[in-house]
Amino acid sequence: MTPTITAFESSPDRGKGLARDMRVRWTLEELGQPYQVRTLSFGDMKQPAHLALHPFGQIPTYEDGELALFESGAIVLHLAERHVGLLPTDANARMRAIAWMFAALNTVEPPIVERSMAWIFEREQTWYAQRQAIVDERVRRRLGELSRHLGDADWLDGAFSAGDLLMVSVLLRLQSTGMVDEYPNLAAFVARATARPAYQRAFEAQLAVFLQAQAADGSSPAR
Amino acid sequence: MTPTITAFESSPDRGKGLARDMRVRWTLEELGQPYQVRTLSFGDMKQPAHLALHPFGQIPTYEDGELALFESGAIVLHLAERHVGLLPTDANARMRAIAWMFAALNTVEPPIVERSMAWIFEREQTWYAQRQAIVDERVRRRLGELSRHLGDADWLDGAFSAGDLLMVSVLLRLQSTGMVDEYPNLAAFVARATARPAYQRAFEAQLAVFLQAQAADGSSPAR
Known part of the structure; x- marks a missing residue:
């Protein structure tokens, strides 16, 4: 079935x-x-x-x-x-890949969703520009930390995993902002993943x- | 060790x-x-x-x-x-408990964290009160959906699981707001969980x- x-x-x-x-x-x-x-x-x-x-x-x-x-x-x-x-067979490496899944969804995605929601629902408000700068800083802090971790590696921890898949899915939500391009290794990470057949x-x-x-x-x- | x-x-x-x-x-x-x-x-x-x-x-x-x-x-x-x-032995029930873990962290927690962050960092801003009402509505929508799902059950899906543990942990972040108390079954759910030794x-x-x-x-x- x-x-x-x-x-x-x-x-x-x-x-x-x-x-x-x-x-x-x-x-x-x-x-x-x-x-x-x-x-x-x-x-x-x-x-x-x-x-x-x-x-x-x-x-x-x-x-x-x-x-x-x-x-x-x-x-x-x-x-x-x-x-x-999409998950390593070694038990410890498997759990680390799963940790990256949670990191994508619970650490990196929330400020990105907050930013998108504000753009959708608050962009006519008087406070929008001033407040969005605060949220952007929060998003950039996460991108900076992620970029530092990734360094010149292809993927977050060894071979491509479900952790990379979710992290790239989350970063794609920033596509229209150009923010990921401020971190060349993250931009390359996203390009590498989205080039996959x-x-x-x-x-x-x-x-x-x-x-x-x-x-x-x-x-x-x-x- | x-x-x-x-x-x-x-x-x-x-x-x-x-x-x-x-x-x-x-x-x-x-x-x-x-x-x-x-x-x-x-x-x-x-x-x-x-x-x-x-x-x-x-x-x-x-x-x-x-x-x-x-x-x-x-x-x-x-x-x-x-x-x-903290996880059922039946494979399908186990995955459903894990789904509740993700629901706690990726669906219910983000608006709650957004609310707390605004309280911490934006409560001196002119827009705070007006904007917080928008965020509160977002939090209440999730609480209402969760309350409807829980109904008069003790836990989210069968026996107490890691899904309940994370959901209650997330709801506790609202403790000082009284928002959970607007949903008596959710308040009872939190009380039941926090009474555990x-x-x-x-x-x-x-x-x-x-x-x-x-x-x-x-x-x-x-x-």
């Missing part, structure tokens, strides 16, 4: 691959696992049927037989544990969903 | 148990595992010796023989995987460190 993930019917990022289904798609592509996608509108996401799968009414979810999971970090970990390719396939797949929704929207005389 | 964790020499929360070493202490107590603590000043945390253990210069870290880990979520997962008591032991242990630092500080004529 092919597992099913959920994704936006029409991604708010307009196909830039920043929605969290992309992390799961990329993981599945790295591991060579087939999957199918069920797309949801914003309305669908808040319906009881979806809330039973995802208590916070978000995407992605993952269904495989009896198992239903939410939280992209957990889905990536589940897949990386079940299939060979598995990333490219995942990106194309999510873009196809967006373009299809847009075409359907354009052809609908009711909207 | 007894594992070593790091913690603040003098916790900025003044012994309220909100620093992230508490999550690891609580986990170790639930699992009946001994540990020792190395305390660090803010200065120590930014020195090369600590940065080699924790690239972001924070606490806690975890050292056990050849293994050195950072990120409290990863340390909790590592311990819960190695010892019986393992939580109590961990709380006392971190408080003892703070009180000791305070006493040492008071007796030092140079400060």
